Amino acid sequence: AQSVTQLDSQVPVFEEAPVELRCNYSSSVSVYLFWYVQYPNQGLQLLLKYLSGSTLVKGINGFEAEFNKSQTSFHLRKPSVHISDTAEYFCAVSDGEGLTGGGNKLTFGTGTQLKVEL
Amino acid sequence: DAMVIQNPRYQVTQFGKPVTLSCSQTLNHNVMYWYQQKSSQAPKLLFHYYDKDFNNEADTPDNFQSRRPNTSFCFLDIRSPGLGDAAMYLCATSRDRTRRAGEETQYFGPGTRLLVL
Numbered sequence: 001a002q003s004v005t006q007l008d009s010q011v012p013v014f015e016e017a018p019v020e021l022r023c024n025y026s027s028s029v030s031v032y033l034f035w036y037v038q039y040p041n042q043g044l045q046l047l048l049k050y051l052s053g054s055t056l057v058k059g060i061n062g063f064e065a066e067f068n069k070s071q072t073s074f075h076l077r078k079p080s081v082h083i084s085d086t087a088e089y090f091c092a093v094s095d096g097e098g099l100t101g102g103g104n105k106l107t108f109g110t111g112t113q114l115k116v117e118l
Numbered sequence: 119d120a121m122v123i124q125n126p127r128y129q130v131t132q133f134g135k136p137v138t139l140s141c142s143q144t145l146n147h148n149v150m151y152w153y154q155q156k157s158s159q160a161p162k163l164l165f166h167y168y169d170k171d172f173n174n175e176a177d178t179p180d181n182f183q184s185r186r187p188n189t190s191f192c193f194l195d196i197r198s199p200g201l202g203d204a205a206m207y208l209c210a211t212s213r214d215r216t217r218r219a220g221e222e223t224q225y226f227g228p229g230t231r232l233l234v235l
Binding site for chain 1: 162
């Protein structure tokens with residue numbers, strides 16, 4: 001079974017500072033990686049995903065992530081954060097096969113709470 | 119805009135009193151999922167539908183059931199809610215293709231927060 005580790009449960013950062021949210025996953029033959037953001041009392045919104053090709057993936061709201069196969073990592077970065085980036089960030093993994101009955105099983109990490117302060 | 123809608127956003131029920139949460143989508147996706155997310159935890163898949171085919175996760179309690187009467191709607195029924203069932207329930211959809219199902223993005227609704235008294 002897949003697993004995802006987000007070591008940092010909370011990351012405080014000042015506005016306009018850079019930030020990195022760490023994500024490590026269990027190795028698999030083929031794996032797809034996702035970052036979702038969850039604002040308070042809302043559902044999850046896709047930030048970006050890695051399927052194949054270039055290891056640097058650009059997403060919405062100025063976020064990017066780098067896939068590192070040798071380190072089984074998919075860290076999320078933003079060069080300059082804004083107050084509005086305060087939210088919970090979830091890393092997720094799915095395997096290439098999908099679910100037996102169709103569809104796609106996402107295994108989520110426990111999330112990282114990003115708190116941007118003035 | 120195409121979207122995933124969940125009603126109600128907040129639901130209060132009594133211990134042991136059946137409750138139904140609803141989800142609808144305008145994306146015309148053939149796969150719909152229900153996740154349970156407890157406070158400060160990762161979302162956990164309960165089950166999903168591929169068209170009308172129901173697929174239960176092995177560790178989903180029997181207390182949780184689901185119905186999908188058509189492509190657009192999906193319901194989560196909790197037959198006898200316990201205090202431990204208080205959580206955010208997230209509905210999601212995805213478009214499934216025969217190949218590479220694992221790469222499809224899931225689109226989430228805003229969730230229903232369930233409180234059990």
